Amino acid sequence: MTVAYDVVIVGGGHNGLVAAGYLGRAGLRVLVLERLGRVGGAAVSERAFAGVDARLSRYSYLVSLLPRRILADLGVRVELRRRRISSYTPWQRDGRAGGLLVDGGDAGRTGESFRELTGGEREFAAWREFYGMTGRVAERVFPSLTEPLPSRAELRARVDDPVAWAELFERPLGEALERRFADDVVRGVVLTDALIGTFTHAHDPSLRQNRCFLYHVVGGGTGDWDVPVGGMGAVTGALAEAALAGGAELRTGCEVVAVDPGGAAGPAEVGYLDADGVERQVGARWVLCNAAPAELERLLGGEGRGGERPEGAQLKVNMLLRRLPRLRDGAVDPRDAFGGTFHVAESYRELEGAYRAAAAGRLPSPAPSEIYCHSLADRSILGPGVPEGSHTLTLFGLQLPARLFAEDPVGVRAAALAGVLAALDGVLAEPLADCLAVDAAGRPCLEVRGPLDLEADLRLPGGNIFHRDLAFPFRDGEPGGAADAGRWGVGTGRPRVLVCGAGAVRGGGVSGIPGHNAAMAVLGR
Template sequence: MHRVLLAGAWGRRYAAGPACKGVEGHGRRQARACERAGGATAQVRAVYTATMSKATSGVWDAVIIGGGHNGLVCAAYLAQAGKRVLVLERRSVVGGAAVTEEFHPGFRNSVASYTVSLLQPKVIADLNLAAHGLRVVPRRINNFLPLDGDYLLAGPGRTAAEVARFSVRDAAQLPLFEQRLEAFADVLRDTALQAPPNVGEGSWLRQLPELWRAGQLGRRLHGLEPALRQELLDLFTISASEYLDRWFESEPIKALFGFDGIVGNYASPHAPGTAYVLLHHAFGESNGVEGAWGHAIGGMGAITQAMARAAQAAGARIQTNAGVQRILVEQGQAVGVQTTDGEIIRARAVVANVNPKLLYEQLLSPGQVPSATRERMANWRCASGTFRMNVALSALPDFTVLPGAGDHLTAGIIIAPTLAYMDRAYSDARAHGWSRQPIVEMLIPSTLDDSLAPPGQHVASLFCQHVAPVLPGGRSWDDHREEVAELMLATVEQHAPGFSQLVLGRQVLSPLDLERTFGLLGGDIFHGALSLNQLFSARPMLGQADYRGALPGLYLCGSGTHPGGGVTGAPGHNAAHVILADL
């Protein structure tokens, strides 16, 4: 297996990030360059000014490994409670996969994570992110599916009419379908901001609080009608295609909703469990509108920069260019970390905002990890089948089925016309290494945000599936990255002739690049697949669902914990409250 990450310690053998190496010591010119690149802006330079000698003095209440969005959320809550908090970020800028960077002269974009919907309103309010600069605007159209000679648009007030063009029956079914999904999404929202029942080893007395939490959940589920309880159970176990077949007859309608079942999920829409992934993407909202999608002005980095400001305003310290080599363990307890520069930092709580597999296999030695945890991590499934591109465009693309500029270009443009197409894309990637007819979701955020590109020009995000996290036959993604990038552009070109000629520059991230740059093992955007055996009380494993790790003093706050991936802030919120209860 070609795994650069697993060849060395966290932060030691990654490729260097873009040229924005922190602000301290680089002067105003570098600060302005960082601001243009979506890195550390002038307003938050103070966040990064702590030198390691100052930052490591004394014992911290908490040291957080990784300055991704959940780490920043956790830091902000802990600091608001008066705790001494230090965040260590390996890269030159905080944000994890939610960052905005200049990838071509004059063009900035959200590098990895690329859209807003799942960010928890409570987190936005508690951290007062609007006061720290966050502004989210809605897409005018949620989704645009180019089809063979036709198209489908989905958005507030127009989806039913669009669906009726394909099937009057499906249009009649749509309101009840959306009502059901919303009822189930409400259950997810109720559970997202609390630790799930932590079912594991321990005495009956110790398990009582967990049984009480399980009982609370049971009562919440009991509030649903029996038929709805059965349907919700089905959503956790059946395929997206099976679930959608129960509701709809038209292939474009099934594709519209089925796409959410395979986003970031290396699976066929016919695979059991993909119905839950569909539901996972349905429980979000934007600006108070449930199920809506939005764009953060300035890109996804605007979210994490606002979080960094909130954490710093509360008293947290953030150190960039500070990779962690290992977690310090004394007498079976986590007591601090050692950085890749050899600095020792001691803390009452060591909080890992990284993939659980990375935590237990890279930051701790095998002898420090209980055997049950080692076994679980050996089987922890990380795979998104994801290939990411950002492109600078000289002009907007022109789609054959819906030519000209319009609100449809503010949408998620989904090239995946049928469930059968998605199934073939997965099967092809399994056999060949990448789909030769790939699934592409393209967003053009500059249609909503003119700060990202020069006047009259645009940037586009391409989220592409399916590709194998590890190529078959011992091949390397470094040798095939550009070949696959050309294929992705050609796929868009089939629906928007001339698209490739509009491309002025591009950034290409294979699964291996996502792993190297952001620590996304196998390119997994969720820090672990959203399958039934890796959800809720089993995320990351039974006995660690409450954000407390395998060792005393060790905590997890990343997307590999409940409720899972996406830019939600929920794991960071939940972990902070558990840590505060312990400190």
């Protein structure tokens, strides 16, 4: 077969676009094949409600891991806004309703909120000590994510903190949380970062929770989660422009149906259906896969990887409100409460109870979730026809694994939605339904997607938003696969096929890091 391209990239999500940008700028002939009618993957902005000019970040919604270095290398200009409020967590005790407000711009206000909850100074001091530690780890680990993959020993030396290494990399996270914190609410706020999209618990011996937590606290070298101005589509739109400017060719509506990995001497071959449904083949020196590893195995003619199907564990609810709802806690302005991450039913005991219920095959009650209001930081996503005072809300439900939806996806999705909204109503002074806007047909502006919907929409096996379980950002022993692929954590065991998506060793989240690292592996050879 004639080798028409140096690199064919399977999937036009943000990581594929990053890889295309780097490789095109290096002078390689690059083709990106995207199944959907647009690029961007899960990082897109769309008008989800008929007749309503609001561009929601429909799937992914915040940015933490995307290095400024990648944006600078590709000449990409996007604006990421820092949220002053980190989080707000309603609580009710002894007939009192309050809320733990973590204000990143006012340590005194945060300390007072801790004292109101716990009656003393201990928890706030423990909080500052713990996040001081994670901040130092972030400063040391984050730069390594766009460098050759370090060994375990090399990364440990880089962290240079035996306590941090033990708590984050070697022992179940629950041990550190129970030793450091006494309050159930405070423990829960910390634990939530270990459970985003991951079905696990604080004492899981596999350390699945530790890996998830690490990626959530090292982003940007600070752990801050920023709002992309213009929505996620603005980020991937700029990356697509950078790829095109570098000479890459982007084809949408083209579904890859098979990958022949080639051999040491021969080229790889990609079979795909073009936009007209015509079957075509294209040869390349390299194939970079921006799909999940299990999906790549299917394209290679296998049954999947590792024998265990990936599983997501979340419910995503997009909403448009006429106004923000009033809170039972009258001491906090709703604009502050919803300005960061709004935690619902996420105390330590509630998160553990939700895990045990779901593991036993039941929907959790109360249903834990966290909520984000993009429009408080960025009004540009709301068009001029949207009334003043309107806001978007994104609700992300936890501990809702795909297995719960398998028998009755539609019915269980409706029940799960009812559960998370009931838990939210429990901390509001008015029903959320009274605040929802309506679309052109008079229907409430509310969209819900469960794990199996993400599998259908985006080909994420089991709805796993990370493509598979996250991995620690180091290698044990020698790199696997071809030397440069192993050095960058993107190898597949097939010399001409690399992973460039979230399933890479340093994948997960909206980061561009796997795309960068796969490009570096190709350019190194």
